[in-house]
Amino acid sequence: MTTSTPTSPRALAWARRRQSFARSWAAYRAQRTGMIGLVLLGAIVILAICTPVIIDESALSVTQATGGRMAPPSAEFPLGTDEVGRSILALTLWGSRLSLLIGLTATVVAIVIGTAVGVTSGHVGGWYGWFALRISDWFMVLPSLVVAIALLAVLGRSMGTTILVIALVSWSGTTRLVRAQTLTVQNRPYLERARALGAGHWHQMTKHILPNVLPLVLASATLLVPSAILMESSLAWLGLGDPNVVSWGSILNRASDNGAVSAHAWWYLLPPGLAILLVVLAFMMCGRALEAVFNPRLRGEPA
Amino acid sequence: MDKVLTARDLRVEFGLPGGRTARAVDGVDLDVAPGEIVALAGESGCGKTTLARTLLGLERATGGEVAFGGTPLGRSTKALKAFRRHVQLVLQDPSGALNPRHTVYDAVAEGLRIHGITDDEPGRVADALARAGLRPPERFFLAYPHELSGGQRQRVVIAGALVLEPSILVADEPVASLDASVRGEILSLLLRLKEDAGLGALVITHDLGLAWSIADRIAIMYLGRIVEQGPVEQVLTDPQHPYTRALVSVLPDSPVAEPIVLAGELPDASKIPGGCRFRPRCQEVASGSALAVLGQCEGEDPVLGSGAHAVACHLVHARMAA
Numbered sequence: 052m053t054t055s056t057p058t059s060p061r062a063l064a065w066a067r068r069r070q071s072f073a074r075s076w077a078a079y080r081a082q083r084t085g086m087i088g089l090v091l092l093g094a095i096v097i098l099a100i101c102t103p104v105i106i107d108e109s110a111l112s113v114t115q116a117t118g119g120r121m122a123p124p125s126a127e128f129p130l131g132t133d134e135v136g137r138s139i140l141a142l143t144l145w146g147s148r149l150s151l152l153i154g155l156t157a158t159v160v161a162i163v164i165g166t167a168v169g170v171t172s173g174h175v176g177g178w179y180g181w182f183a184l185r186i187s188d189w190f191m192v193l194p195s196l197v198v199a200i201a202l203l204a205v206l207g208r209s210m211g212t213t214i215l216v217i218a219l220v221s222w223s224g225t226t227r228l229v230r231a232q233t234l235t236v237q238n239r240p241y242l243e244r245a246r247a248l249g250a251g252h253w254h255q256m257t258k259h260i261l262p263n264v265l266p267l268v269l270a271s272a273t274l275l276v277p278s279a280i281l282m283e284s285s286l287a288w289l290g291l292g293d294p295n296v297v298s299w300g301s302i303l304n305r306a307s308d309n310g311a312v313s314a315h316a317w318w319y320l321l322p323p324g325l326a327i328l329l330v331v332l333a334f335m336m337c338g339r340a341l342e343a344v345f346n347p348r349l350r351g352e353p354a
Numbered sequence: 355m356d357k358v359l360t361a362r363d364l365r366v367e368f369g370l371p372g373g374r375t376a377r378a379v380d381g382v383d384l385d386v387a388p389g390e391i392v393a394l395a396g397e398s399g400c401g402k403t404t405l406a407r408t409l410l411g412l413e414r415a416t417g418g419e420v421a422f423g424g425t426p427l428g429r430s431t432k433a434l435k436a437f438r439r440h441v442q443l444v445l446q447d448p449s450g451a452l453n454p455r456h457t458v459y460d461a462v463a464e465g466l467r468i469h470g471i472t473d474d475e476p477g478r479v480a481d482a483l484a485r486a487g488l489r490p491p492e493r494f495f496l497a498y499p500h501e502l503s504g505g506q507r508q509r510v511v512i513a514g515a516l517v518l519e520p521s522i523l524v525a526d527e528p529v530a531s532l533d534a535s536v537r538g539e540i541l542s543l544l545l546r547l548k549e550d551a552g553l554g555a556l557v558i559t560h561d562l563g564l565a566w567s568i569a570d571r572i573a574i575m576y577l578g579r580i581v582e583q584g585p586v587e588q589v590l591t592d593p594q595h596p597y598t599r600a601l602v603s604v605l606p607d608s609p610v611a612e613p614i615v616l617a618g619e620l621p622d623a624s625k626i627p628g629g630c631r632f633r634p635r636c637q638e639v640a641s642g643s644a645l646a647v648l649g650q651c652e653g654e655d656p657v658l659g660s661g662a663h664a665v666a667c668h669l670v671h672a673r674m675a676a
Contacts, residue, residue, distance in 0.1 A: 063496045064457055240450035244511070247410050247443035248465040248518070249435040258464070262455050 078344045085340020091333035099147040110141035111297055121309075121316045131318030133302075134309040142302050143322040149298040150330070153214055154280035160218035161279070162225055162272045169229025170264060173237060174256050184230070187223040195220035196285060203291045210293045217282050221275060228271055229264050236263045266345035273338030277331035284327050299323040356423050357521040359386045359409060359441055359554070365417030366401075366408050376623040378404040380578035381418070383658065388521045388554040391544065393565035393586065395558075395601070396575035397620050402558045405575070406524050409556065410443050422522075439469060442515035444525040448507035448532075452499040458483070458510050459495040465518045478517055485551070486513035487543050505536035512543065523547075523555040529564070541568050562605060566590055574598045577631045578623060584663030594665040596638045630656050630668060644669045 079085055109115050118132035125131070130139040165187075172183035199216045206212040236242070236259065245255055286292055287300025288307070302323040306312075311319040366379040378401045386392050394402055407413040409420055411427055411434045420427040422440055427433070442465075445451040452461050462479045471478070483491035486509040499507055508528065515523055525544070529537040545568055547553040559565055565572050566586060573583040574597065582595040591609050593599045603610035616635050621627060627634050629652045636651070638644040644651060647668040658666040665671075 064459065067457060067496050067498070239453075240445050240447060241453045243412065244443065244445055244451045244514070245464065245468075246412055247438065248514070249438035249468045250464075251431065251468075254468055259453055263453075 075344055079340055082340040082343060084336045085343075088333045088336025088340065091329065092337060095147065095330055095333060096151065098144065099151050102144045102148060106138075106141045106144060108145075110138055111145055113137070121311070121314055121319065123316075124318050130322050131316065133305065133319055134311075139302075139318055139322050142297055143299070143326055146297045146299045146302055146323060147326060147330075149210075149296050150280050150283060150300070150327070153210065153217070153283045153298070154276045154330075157214045157217035157221070157279040157283070158272055158275045160214060161222040161275060162268060164218065165222040165225025166229050166261075166264065166268055168222070169226040170233050170256055170260055172226070173230040173233030174252065174260060183226075187226040190220065190223040191227070193220070195282070199282065199286060200289065200291060203286065208291055208293055210296065213283060213286060213291075213293065216286075217279050221279060221282070225268065225271055225275070228267060232264045232267055233260050236260050267342075270338055270342040270345050273334055273341050277334040277338075280327065280330055280334075299327050357388050357440065357554075358423065359522045359556070360384070360421045361405070361409060361418065362421070363418035364405070364408060364415055364420060366404050366413055367416045370624055374624040377578050377626055378623050379408060379415075380626065382575075382578070382580055384409075384556075384573060384580065384583075386522055386554050386556045389548060389552045390570045391548055391555045391557060391568050393557050393559055393569035393572040394575060395560060395562055395565050395572060398560060399620050399623070400575045401578040401623065402560075402575055403526055406443075406526050406556065406558050410441060410524055411437060412443075435469070439518045440520050441522045441524060442518060442520040444508075444511055444515055444523055444528050446527040446530050448504060448511045449499065451511050452507060454499055456499075457495065458488075458497050458499070458502070461499070461510055462514045462517050465514060469518065479513075482513040482517035483510070485516055485547070486510070487539070488513065503536070504532050505539055508532060508536075508540055509543070512540075516547070521552075521554060523553060524558075525555055526558045527560070528557060530559075530561075537564075544568060562590060562601060574601070577621065577626055579631065579666065580658055581632065581666045582664070583658065588663045594663070594670045595632075595667045596636050596669070597632050600637060629653050632667075638669055647672050 113135045116132070116136035118128050118136035118138060120132070120136060121134055122128060122132045122136070128138045128140065130143065133139060133142065168183050168187060172180040199220050202216045202219065203212060206216070242255055242259055245259060250258075283292070283298060284300035284303070287298050288304045290304055292298055292301045292304070303320065306316070306319040361382050361384045364379055364382045364384075365377065368376045368378060370376050380401075382405055384392070384394075384405075394405065396402055404413060408415050411420070422437055427437055456464070459479055462482055463475055466472075466475055466478060479495070480491040483489075483494055488494050488506065488509050494502075494506075494510070499510070502510065512523075523544075528544070529540050532540060541564065544555055544557070548555065557565070557569060569586045571584065572586045572589050573580045574589070574595065575581070576597050582589055582593070582598045589598065590602055593602045593610065599610050600614040600616050602608055603612065603614040614637050616637070617640065618635050621634070629650075630636070633639055633651045636644065639648065639651060650656075650668040654668070656666040656668050656671070658664045659671065
């Protein structure tokens with residue numbers, strides 16, 4: 052019950068939304084790993100955004116490289132240099148931009164496809180629902196890396212195709228999750244009430260089903276980002292990345308192509324590898340915490 | 355006759371696995387006019403809820419028709435939408451009937467938004483809440499369902515129906531999930547809406563006492579068919595159909611002297627007995643007092659007679675003819 056006298060219902064509805072956001076935030080804050088992940092993630096994102104300010108893009112140029120060939124860490128190059136004398140630190144920091152960008156964009160695309168297919172297949176059902184489910188099953192059982200390699204080979208190597216391919220191989224899990232939640236919400240009496248009020252499918256899906264599905268989608272999206280980043284790194288490491296840009300995977304690809312392992316050039320392999328590990332870890336921590344906030348069953352509370 | 359909700363020979367069948375068909379509603383005639391409350395009573399599983407859902411157009415009739423104001427209920431989305439401004443639903447469990455993520459304001463305004471009624475939305479919502487007995491309405495605008503009591507939630511559901519200014523409410527067990535102390539309030543709300551606003555209501559219940567206290571007319575349903583229908587005082591003080599007599603006999607202060615316990619279970623709706631569907635459980639058949647009409651009971655489906663107090667029973671028909 053509210054105590055204040057309302058000015059406009061819409062403004063006050065926003066006030067209530069802020070309140071419920073504050074409640075979720077408090078539940079999230081109570082989870083230590085989630086907070087560690089969030090701080091870590093914040094630091095990485097800020098670093099990635101600020102990289103052009105810290106290090107000039109010319110540091111990535113092969114022709115303007117100043118360092119020695121695979122030189123170990125020194126005062127001038129804190130993380131050593133690669134086979135043409137570029138700073139590994141500069142490469143890793145610039146690589147973070149691309150890895151995060153591809154990871155996030157691919158996740159957004161995958162989530163949009165997955166949610167749309169999941170909600171419609173669960174709500175509409177029938178022939179369409181069966182068909183959509185079979186398609187998503189098909190994508191789920193295909194070995195994603197193999198499909199991604201095949202698609203990239205056909206579509207050509209560029210950032211856009213990489214994003215598209217990663218999204219294509221990872222939307223089906225979200226579809227499953229969203230469909231299951233849709234079917235649960237579908238049978239709630241308030242949907243019956245909405246139908247009796249005269250609501251069409253669009254109203255039911257956008258006003259009732261989607262708001263009940265979105266929190267879970269958000270949590271699963273956070274868990275999808277690290278796998279998208281890993282997939283991008285794997286593809287780039289296999290030499291299927293965009294050749295014109297630097298990502299963590301492509302650094303590792305160059306390192307192994309140029310014999311960094313036999314040269315014992317650990318400074319060439321470890322920074323991008325650890326960066327991938329850190330980002331994946333940070334996203335996982337945030338995702339798990341979000342899942343616990345939005346799925347009360349994981350918190351051990353009645354829903 | 356202009357705003358009467360009518361069902362004529364309404365049938366709803368469901369296909370079951372194995373090619374069987376369940377006849378949930380099997381030839382029902384029913385009228386609900388504005389300004390009257392009709393109670394629909396019967397055991398669980400007799401098809402009451404299916405009948406209500408069909409009357410609202412939520413379930414597709416396989417035979418017969420539902421009409422409002424003489425116009426048969428169309429199948430198109432547009433026709434159904436127009437129909438739903440006139441006939442509204444109140445569900446049994448108010449906790450489930452409200453989306454937990456919507457405020458009271460959003461829940462009540464939902465109908466207006468669906469029907470594109472945009473003028474004076476806050477005023478209409480406040481008015482509906484006030485008519486449903488939530489006063490002052492502004493205090494409830496931003497409450498979430500979980501912050502309200504069961505009775506208040508049911509009032510919100512009723513307000514959500516009233517906001518469209520319907521002429522008929524279909525209420526499926528409107529108080530079954532509420533505390534005894536709140537039941538009276540919700541029932542008197544329905545009575546007040548009938549008297550003040552001329553609202554008609556079809557109240558589905560298994561509780562004859564409840565029907566007695568609020569309804570003008572009552573229809574007793576058995577296995578998908580109405581077996582007795584009439585003014586509530588007549589039907590409950592002078593029950594004619596053996597099934598109604600059995601239901602009434604177990605009430606306190608019953609006009610039927612001996613409590614009658616029916617034999618057996620309610621048959622499956624996919625195996626409706628031939629002849630009179632109540633015959634296998636009928637106490638008159640079992641005691642032998644229906645011997646004279648037994649042939650008819652076994653062979654013919656009794657017809658619900660016309661008239662204010664109508665009964666679908668061969669024995670009653672024979673007695674009346676005699």
